[in-house]
Amino acid sequence: MRLADPKTLVEYTATLDCIHCGLCLRTCPTFQLTGNEASSPRGRIYLMRGVAEGEIAGDDATYHDELEFCLGCRNCESVCPAGVRFGEMMEVARDRAADSVKRPWLEALARWIGFELVLPNRTLMRWSMDLLGFAQRSGLLRRVAPLFGARKDALLAFPKVPSKAERELLPIRTPARGEEHGEVTVLEGCVMPEMFGRVNRATVETLSAIGFATRTCGSHACCGALHAHNGELDGARALAKNTIVAFEGLTSSDGVPLPVIVNSAGCGAHMKEYPRLLAAEPEWRARAQAFSQRVFDFSEFVAAHAPADWRPRVDPGTFGRVTYDDPCHLCHGQQIRKQPRELLKRVQGLEQVELPHSEQCCGSAGIYSMLRPSDSNAVFEPKLADLAETRADTLVTANPGCHMQWDMGLDRAVLDVRVVHIAEVLAEASRPR
Ligand code: SF4
Ligand code: SF4
Structure with a gap:
């Protein structure tokens, strides 16, 4: 049997970008838990480089455990002065490690x-x-x-699966409320309609309230984000192509491709990165590029397109005091931080308070909370103390995984704090009275 070139097991060239400064250590949740260099971004890059240079065996147990222990939160990317693309390196390393892992x-x-x-x-x-x-x-x-x-x-x-009525899919087309300013498409997603159908409906309702008609893609489900984050890159590529094809047909009456609005931070971050995922396939590269430029996070789009005088209102008792927790794939993955806060500020009747350390991961990390529940809970625990400091009645998020993690964590702690997606706040506030 011919052994694979160790350099192909990781993104070797990318590992050389790290200048070992260590700035990423103190923000990394797994380093905070253990204090071990190997459980830090710099340590993991060192392990990857060791594998590529043949110093560490490709099936080394510590290497594999560190690949799985990482949350993929990309907090390290936000602080890295050398622009290390850690999320991408981790996806590739996990994908190539799959052959040497014997799972139960x-x-x-x-x-x-x-x-x-x-x-x-x-x-x-x-x-x-x-x-x-x-x-x-x-x-x-x-x-x-x-x-x-x-x-x-x-x-x-795991949160209770909602009733059938709550899991209704979106209509294929929803008109704008009042004067129409444009048309967009909405990604319904795979998990979202099953666990948070109400968030999809609130997304469409908010877009309609600011003057946008919406369309959906019928049977299209998954963008492949969970596949990519878990090192299933062949599956991720196949689903990326499906997604591109499904949305390519959704154009305005003049044939202009419509923006694609995504209310799940993990999916949006991934869809914006399709050009990188499909970079080695010349026949897909340009299509992936064109598609990714159409992708907007929900808050990103609403903040940019809501009329300047749009000031929706809620009754002060509806959400009480609210605080916003940044999903990692929104703040670190898409650099979207100010738009959700600005939108919440626009809502009259809402008392908003900042959550300390809101850019720290909540431990959900896709299916991590199911794969490594005790590590996931340990990462989550400090978030509860941060939330207690705010004395908030409602925690606002923008990602289904974080939503479930907070729901489960608050349940465990028997705390009466409501968790909602930002679209739910805006939809409620923009409802005609
Ligand atoms: S992605 Fe998150 S958990 Fe993984 S090394 Fe970076 S900061 Fe640490
Ligand atoms: S911050 Fe960036 S360059 Fe510095 S050690 Fe971490 S990954 Fe390497």
Whole structure:
């Protein structure tokens, strides 16, 4: 058997960008937990370089554990003076490491079902969530959960699957309320309609309130973000191509491609990076480039396009005192920080307070909270203390994974703080009275 060139196991050239300054250490959640250099961005880059240079074996246990321990939060990128593209390096390293990892059979099966079958297919996703909802209600989940060992508690703590009515898909077209200023498309997503159908409806309602008609893509489901973050790059590329094709047909009456509005920070960050993901495929490169320029985060688009005098209003008791927690893939992945805060400031009747350390990861990190529940909880714990300092009644987020992590964490801590997506606040505020 011919052994792979170690340099191909990681993005070797990218590892050389690191100048070892160590500025990333103190903001890295896994370094904060352990104090170990190996669990820091710089340490992980050192491990990657060691593998590429043949100093560390490709199947080294510490190397693999550090790849999995990393949350992929990209906080390290925000502080790095050398512009190290850590998220990208991690995706590639995880993808290439997959051949040398022997996963327990149940985990391997669950990954195959999740990544290959369920996430890419809306019908199978719907059936899976029906099944999960049934298992939660009937007590079946409690009986099978022990099969999942240390992940049992995380499985049992998974938020309740909402009712069928709550999981209604969006209409194919929704008109603007009042005068129409334009038309956009909305990514419904894979998990979003199943767990947070109300967020999708609030997204469309807000866009309609500021004068935009919306369209959706029918059966298209997954953008491939979870695949990429978990090192399933072949699957991520296939889903990126599906997404590009699905949205290419959505144009204005003059044939101009419509903006694609994304209310999930992780998906938006990933879709903006399709050109990099498909860079090696010349026939897709230009299409990926054109597509990514159409992608806007929900807050990014609304802040840029709401009329200057748009000042929606809520009754002061509706949300009480609110605080905003930056999703990592919005602040570190897309550099979007001020728009959500500006939008909340526009809402009359809302008392807003800053959350300390709001750019620190909440520990959700896609499916990390299911894969490494105790690390995920340990990363989350300091966020509760930060929230307590604000005395907020409502925590605002902009990503479904963070939304679930906060819901589960507040449940565990028996704290009565409501968690909402920013679209829910804006939709409520812009409702005609
Ligand atoms: S992505 Fe997050 S957890 Fe991973 S090394 Fe960077 S800061 Fe640390
Ligand atoms: S901040 Fe950037 S250059 Fe400095 S050690 Fe971390 S990854 Fe390397």
